[in-house]
Each structure stands twice: as C-alpha cells, then as structure tokens.
Amino acid sequence: MRWDIFCKVIDNHGDAGVCWRLARGLAAGGETVRLWIDDPSALAWMAPGGCKGVEIVTWNRRDAAQRAAAGPPPDVLIEAFGCDPEPELIARFAEPVRPGGARRVWINLEYLSAEPYVERLHGLPSPVFKGPGTSLTKHFFYPGFTPATGGLLREGDLLERRQRFDRAAWLAQQGIAWHGERLVCLFCYEPLALDALLAQFESAGEPTHLLVTAGRAARALPPGPARRGALSITWLPHLPQTDFDHLLWACDLNFVRGEDSLVRALWAGSPFVWQIYAQDDDAHHTKLGAFLDWLEAPPSLRRFHHLWNGMAEGELPALDDAALASWGAACAAARACLLAQDDLLTRLLRFVAQKS
Structure with a gap:
C-alpha cells in the first residue's frame, strides 16, 4: 500500500525519530512510504543514507502539496501527533474510491502514555466535520504498554x-x-x-x-x-x-x-x-x-x-x-x-x- 506520514518537528527531534522508525519499519515490510516533514535537517544525522522505499518530502516547500496532489492519493494517511496535514492532500485523500477498491484509512497517531485513558480511546473513530476532509473518519491509534493499546515500535530482529x-x-x-x-x-x-x-x-x-x-x-x-x-x-x-x-x-x-x-x-x-x-x-x-x-x-x-x-x-x-x-x-x-x-x-x- 501507499502510506503518507505527516510529521512536524516541534523542538527536540523526538517526533521525527518516531516517524522515521515507523516509516522505515513499513518500508522493510514492502510498503511504499512518503514521510512529510517540515524540518528534515535532523534526518541527515539520524538516518544518513535514507531508506529504500521511503521518500522524504519537505512539507513546507511551496510546491510540495500541489505536486503530491497531482499523483494518486495514499491508501493510508498517518497524522502524527495531531499535526494537520495540508488541505490539498486531504482533499485528494477524500476523493471517491474506485468501485470495489479498498477504503482509505486515516490514522491519528497519538503520544505514548501508560495512563488508563489510552486503552479507552485507542481505536475509536473521530468523524471530521469541517474542511476538505468533511465526512471522513479518523481513528485514534495510541501507542502503549498493554495488549489493549497500539503497542510499541520494535523491529523483528x-x-x-x-x-x-x-x-x-x-x-x-x-x-x-x-x-x-x-x-x-x-x-x-x-x-x-x-x-x-x-x-x-x-x-x-x-x-x-x-x-x-x-x-x-x-x-x-x-x-x-x-x-x-x-x-x-x-x-x-x-x-x-x-x-x-x-x-x-x-x-x-x-x-x-x-x-x-x-x-x-x-x-x-x-x-x-x-x-x-x-x-x-x-x-x-x-x-x-x-x-x-x-x-x-x-x-x-x-x-x-x-x-x-x-x-x-x-x-x-x-x-x-x-x-x-x-x-x-x-x-x-x-x-x-x-x-x-x-x-x-x-x-x-x-x-x-x-x-x-
């Protein structure tokens, strides 16, 4: 499948670190990934040489969203930590799926916590009521420490x-x-x-x-x-x-x-x-x-x-x-x-x- 992961670097590169590990893990399993990141500078030392199957898109480049919207929409859109993907990409994602095709999936990847609310909210739907994604549904995906959560990133080897x-x-x-x-x-x-x-x-x-x-x-x-x-x-x-x-x-x-x-x-x-x-x-x-x-x-x-x-x-x-x-x-x-x-x-x- 085609995956778009959206990441905004807040201050300490942790968001970028989580998203890169996720992108790399998906690519290792044969998935095609675009990592949208507003500040990719840390990847120069965090991930030198990149990773086969992962395309880095500098999110805030003027033409990035327009160029991506001209291509096919992703099968899965991952919004990391509530970072609000570009409206052009959401509009493309919201277009009707061809007859018989699989539904596209929008995931809101949340922060890690051991608090009880994580088990309650993990996997719940979040309907979108405004903007180009109106009528779509996001799903909360909470990393966590128990079987009732989204678990933790871990490579197979x-x-x-x-x-x-x-x-x-x-x-x-x-x-x-x-x-x-x-x-x-x-x-x-x-x-x-x-x-x-x-x-x-x-x-x-x-x-x-x-x-x-x-x-x-x-x-x-x-x-x-x-x-x-x-x-x-x-x-x-x-x-x-x-x-x-x-x-x-x-x-x-x-x-x-x-x-x-x-x-x-x-x-x-x-x-x-x-x-x-x-x-x-x-x-x-x-x-x-x-x-x-x-x-x-x-x-x-x-x-x-x-x-x-x-x-x-x-x-x-x-x-x-x-x-x-x-x-x-x-x-x-x-x-x-x-x-x-x-x-x-x-x-x-x-x-x-x-x-x-």
Whole structure:
C-alpha cells in the first residue's frame, strides 16, 4: 500500500525519530512510504543514507502539496501527533474510491502514555466535520504498554541484534576509551538534579564514564574537564538511530528523555531513568506516575524519577550496585512483558486491514 506520514518537528527531534522508525519499519515490510516533514535537517544525522522505499518530502516547500496532489492519493494517511496535514492532500485523500477498491484509512497517531485513558480511546473513530476532509473518519491509534493499546515500535530482529552486540568493539569504533568502568548514557533536557548526579559520580568509590549525547544534554553539561574525581566524561556527536540504540546497549545505566528514547531504553534492558517532557499544567506528573506504576518501579527508582523530573526535593538515592540491580530487575521484567505482545507495526497493519 501507499502510506503518507505527516510529521512536524516541534523542538527536540523526538517526533521525527518516531516517524522515521515507523516509516522505515513499513518500508522493510514492502510498503511504499512518503514521510512529510517540515524540518528534515535532523534526518541527515539520524538516518544518513535514507531508506529504500521511503521518500522524504519537505512539507513546507511551496510546491510540495500541489505536486503530491497531482499523483494518486495514499491508501493510508498517518497524522502524527495531531499535526494537520495540508488541505490539498486531504482533499485528494477524500476523493471517491474506485468501485470495489479498498477504503482509505486515516490514522491519528497519538503520544505514548501508560495512563488508563489510552486503552479507552485507542481505536475509536473521530468523524471530521469541517474542511476538505468533511465526512471522513479518523481513528485514534495510541501507542502503549498493554495488549489493549497500539503497542510499541520494535523491529523483528531487534532482540537478535541485541544479543549479538559486542560492547567493547562498538566503543572502540566510536573512539571511546573504556577500561571496564561503569558506563552511563546522558540524554536529557536540563534537569535541576544534574549537578547532584555529577557530584555523586565524582565522589563514588568506583569509576564512572559518562557519555554525553549531543544537543540539549551537551548544553546542560558543556565540555570541560574530562576527569573529575572518579568521573570521566566523553561528549558524543549526533548519532544515527542505529548507533543511538548501540549506545543504550553499551551502557550500564541510561538517562533518557521524551518518547522514542524511552522505548529504546526498554528494549535495551538496562536500568534507566526517564526525564519526561514537561507540560505547563503539570500533566506530565500524572503521566510519569502511571508509567512508574506500570513498571512496578522499586521505591528508590520512583524516588530518583521524582527528583530527576523536579517533582520532589532532597538527595538523590545512591546509585550503588544494590539499587541498580533492583532497577535492572524491574526493567527486565517490563521488557519480558512487552516482548510477549505484538509490536506497534503488527497491530497497525492489522488495524488498517480491518478498516479498509
């Protein structure tokens, strides 16, 4: 089938990351995909070389919508995160289907959450009452952590690749000197508790090597002394999605942020701390709480999350072997639960087949 995925990059490339993984997964299964993205610049490092079967359309080019409207409409239109596709494309999509042809399907891909409403709203129809899409119906598709949701993106060979991964070889390829010390990935916004975390690493009884990702994490921890007590630091360049996965696989503890990296941290199977995207009305507090409940996070991991996300005050729990072991056990159990479920792409294809 022909798929159009519409994506607007808000600020931190997470939307682009999710949409690219989805587009790549569809293309790997033989689908034809156009990814409409208003700012494709991040794909230069996120997905160098592109992907066979995926066409990148710069959404805000003056002639893009007109040129696309001149061709056949997609069989499936995915509106990622409520981004309002171009009216010309909606009008083309709304044209009558040839007699005997499959119905076109309009999917509203929503944000990931573990909150109870996700199961209630997943798959529900949303009739369109105005604009060129009047009389059409969108369907909500909610990623989630239970069988009653849309699931999580996961490649078919992900676990096999994870098992074959050679940490030492990958680190050497990246030019990262590693001598067996604990490795920690830092992919964050600007957490107020960052200085406390660094102080804990610096004074710890065992060495820690912190791998700082490019972008906001590097701005939160700008380059400076590479050695600070028991802490050594490496600042990384922007990594392609595949190597970002490898980074999470290589580390003993992962600090991640947003949506795409949370999912990838779950698949990595190592202990992790999630910095959730903050919302003005503090709705992210409830969202984080629902996720920690689903994870069955031990008390120290829950406490660390609250402090890391600015939802509490006090000292960070110690990142000793006992704490990381209990965190790792919770993460491993959560991953096993997710692996027993169908992935998002499998559920999406099944849903589209039912609606078309």
